[in-house]
Amino acid sequence: MRKPILLALLGAALLAGGLWAASLEPGAARAALGRALVGLEAWRGAHPGWLPLGYFAAYVAVAAASLPVAVWMTLGAGALFGFWGGLVLVSFAAALGATGAFLAARWLARDWVRARFGARLGAIEAGLARDGALYLFSLRLIPVAPFFIVNLLFGLTPMAPARFYWVSQIGMLPATAAYVFAGTRLAEVATPADVLSPGLIGAFVAIGVLPWLARGGLALWRRVARARRWPRPARAERNLVVIGGGAAGLVAAYVAAAAQARVTLIAEGPMGGDCLNFGCVPSKALIAAARAADAARGAPALGIEGAARVHWPTVMAHVRGAIAAIAPNDSEARYRGLGVEVIRGRARLLSPHEVAVETGPEAGRRITTRAVVLATGAAPVVPPIPGIEGVGALTSETLWAWLSGLPAPPRRLLILGGGAMGCELAQALARLGAGVVLVEPGRILAREEEEAAALVAQALAADGVEIIAGRVVRFEGREAVLESGARVGFEAVLLATGRRARLTGLGLEALGVPTEKPLETDAWLETLLPGVYAAGDLVGPVQLTNAAGHQGWVAAANALAAPLWRFRAAAPMPQAVFTAPEIARIGPTRAELTAQGLAPEVTRYPLAELDRAIAEGARAGWVEILTDPRGRILGASVVGARASEILAPIALAMRQGLGLGKLLATPQIYPSWPEAAKNAAGRWRQARVSPRALALAARYFAWRRG
Template sequence: MSTEQEGDIERVAEELRRGLDIKDRKHHLKTYPKFFTGSDAVKYLISSGRAKTEQDALDLGNGLMAQGVFHHVTRDHAFKDEPLFYRFTADEEAFSGGPTIKDDGKAVSWADRLLGGRDEAGPNLQAQLPSWDDAGFQSVEKDLGVSPLDKCNLQLLDNVHPAQWQDATPQPMYNMVVIGAGAGGLVSAAGSAGVGARVAIVEEHLLGGDCLNVGCVPSKALIRCARAAYQARNAEQFGVHVDGVRVDFGKVMERMRCIRAEISKNDSAKRFAQQLGVDVYLGHAKFTSKHTLEVNGKTLRFATAVIAAGGSPKVPPIPGLLDVPFLTNVSFFNLTELPKRLGVIGTGPIGLELAQAMARLGAQVTVFGRTGRILEKEDPDAAGILQQQLEREGIKLMTQVELKSVSKRAGGDVATHIEVHICGDKTQDVVVVDQLLVATGRSPNVKRLGLEAAGVEFTTADGVKVNDYLQTSQKHIFAVGDVCTPYKFTHVADFMARLVVRNALFFGRGKFSALIIPWATYTEPEIAHVGLYPRDLEQRGIKFDTYTKKLEDNDRAICDSQTEGFVKVHTKGGTDTIVGATIVAADAGNMISELTAAMQGGIGLGALASVIHPYPTQAEAIRQSGDLYNKTRLTPFVKTLFRGVMAAQRATASI
């Protein structure tokens, strides 16, 4: 498509729309409203003088398609000189009638037809995450930093950042360009390419993002090894005597690296380029205008873009901290030797998961916090159970301290020492550690992206600003994941990306507020949550009832010696409509999905009481929570009525 045609695109599109025979057309006994054919469009473009040859017409038509002017009926074809059906975007809103009307009376969108899903789920059931003053915090830029370069890490790098990679030749126009190849970016790219879009993805560091490389995958592999060590040391309670438990930390970390490498095949550059048809660019992306970005000296033009740049570790403004070799989650998994003494700054999920794992593997662990409690966003009862467990395992929790400074220790082999002021206690103000892990949250990666050139609004604290449809201040540019939301979970980025594919390419109207978001902290016991907390319900003025079933009454939990935990379900006052739930249990992360599915499907707590669960399982506590609700329906009047019925039955039987 020539420069003149590009500048004249709106006028060309309108002339084409007026000149074509747009009507309802039938194919294979199915009627498609308001369509024209590719062959008719080619004839018109030539006859009107807009194109001299068939190839000119095809180039112009495909350019119009890339700009979103019109599309093929099922997104299976580019613009061709064939009797294929195409429809103008401007006619989408007029599309209605017949079998394309949903049960709720709303027109079925292309998102409904091709990708499924629901755009609305009633009131917003997303919890308000606590916030605090982060003044002075800064993000730490990450680099490749993969070590040691053993066979497993080399396999990882071969997959997610090949040493030799030839970038694709840029297409004239991409339907979508994605910045960032973490969970949100990869799902955006794969989902779009899978329905026929021309897609490019740009990654500066490692494909797979934090989850694969320095987050979910390596941490869960480490936690599994730590659990094995803990169970071996505590097997005597089950009549099993294990003598001389020894942890080979080097082998533990090698196992983690090999598992990560094996899983990395799914996120590899080769798979996305060769199997999924995505143009993969390894380099730094920077917007140069509202419809272009630059990578490795090449310009990529796009109709829509997705910012999925993720986040980086956030570091508190503690004097001297930047002068010592502290760890974050980015560098933690490079360890090959177990530190004798580990300090952890941060009492959130990342800090506590790694603190418990390292303590079980043999380190002396001290955790520092400033708010007076751990897991500030979670149910206090849940956090309390976990705190007791961590303390039983020998972890020292200093949850209300002010860290005055950090410095290298003068002399000796110890790497650092921390001067700690403990509120209300002057007995100890120095803690000595060999390694220091900083786990104080994440900052969105918004620097150096050229967002100003694209006209995309953002702040360094909160990231890219998006609306409920995940559009930025530029409606054709979207954002997903840690770069734009406080819900910094892999599964949230995944489902945000699914919304973006629908909204960006198929004129969907999927709302982020409609997502019902569960999450879990993978300590032992696990803590899982979905929906609203009591504090959210109180702030919104929503009356609610709470039904709690403790695991001390659960037969399987008793058999497993895992009785410290509960299922706690909140329902809208006077009803069984579930609005939130918290589970504390060994397998809470899996158990929470039953309640999430119930909320998503509009199934009430009372109905869960009739769902047969295998016996004995800890998940029975969910069913028993439903029993608790159903018992509240036995009002004094109903009980009196039942007693009358029972009396009448006895009288009849005695005759």
């Protein structure tokens, strides 16, 4: 969005500077320029058709070759041929040149384009699948990416060349007109004072304002078009209907009730959702017991020796107790007390403004509403492995009841999947005395930094977890057969192979919203249906309780405040793997930034140098912060004890746009774990101290001593 404004200002600055310099030395330079212009006009008078023809051919060639000078040639066309002549010439030349680049990318430079700009191709393909030619039209009106990149990337899509041409022809016309008009104003500049003429200033203002007007106009057109298909009722029972009683839905309902809106919460599953009942709360309670068991075994380096005795029924009673203690915060009674109407049952969208209750005590009821928030979460993925139906595979939703029914830790549990859930449960159960085999086709914790994942793998192995790199191809009785032919016996199988958004049964298909892929939302969490928002695991991109809660707040706020105000969902989101050692991260990894063509500066601070880590004998791990040359944080990862606590000040700094200098200037408690973040910022600062500045300082202080 800023590029047209910057180009316009740069052009004006260069022109003003050139004219000013010429006015200071009215000699050979100005005379040569004048003779050149006179000669060009004389040649144009003798050959009136050749100049526009040659200019047209040159423009097509430049655009087809993706050379970044088209803006200046557009300004030049306005100066040479006037507004209408320049507009016709550039409009057709730009569309033909863009199509030439489109065809070159498709037939000649496919590999080069994919290697150079492939990171942006996914967004292009997604937008094209969603909006078709309208997506290209929007990119032409609103230059969020340089036109030459759009030309090349669309060459890798299945769009027909003819469609690409005419959409480009129409879509680029407003911007072309603005630049040509600016060129006509530039042609009238004869003295330095003319640079500040209203006409020239207005031309450059038009160039800067046009993308904003186009964005607003296109958004308004889309909203009107969608609203026309589903007109809102004159009166509605509710300001907001929230479907789903997990973290996202509960926060959305709370926000609406706190704002004094009339809100209905429809929940089919248990209140509190997966986090309270099957995920965060029970797993962290189990991890707490496992850490206590590990501590009871002693720490020889600290002079402590011991032996843990695990009483399994008490462990599981602790897990159930943790759920029971937190449940009142998410209960129907609490939310009814807040003013939320809570309905137990399954909901279905009849339109963006009408919701039907299909099951439960109020089955058959229809509710009209101004807006809807979908927060139905995600369900465990059951991979299509032959024989899996006969083994009674466990998921996060059935694991805890099974564990509670055991008299002792499981003798041999096979866990499929080496993500956060698989690794956390594998280590916790192994520390409590279970036999655990973890099978993962690639490396465990594939989304984390490779070095961090390797440290966790070593810790899991030290705690007795057997890690097998491979893939289960079938089940035979109580054995899993790997693709290598090896067989793994088990007492039970736990599936930790991911989660899929719950989209079926909501009525989305009948309303034209695809459900065979993740639900699509815009930056404000509104879906393809007007007034219908989505939040939490249903949306992603990360399935975390903190992300769900934040998105629930954003979705509810936007649903209630539209069209007067709206908020963007924050990104990125801090996350942690609660193994020992922990891994905490925010933002992309080094590998992801490199894939985007970025070369971040890496600052690493080892926890072995942190006083608190030394005192507790927990020196393994590090803090790694990725920054740009100015110290702006692009991403960070922490590995070690209390990593999630160390990351907190870094996440705050990143979210608020504070650089490492601000983080360094913020005192932390001594000795504490978050001090590692401040020390990492100090390491970054030390690397930027100029030797020359230090030498000058030494000389200055020597002079001060006399």
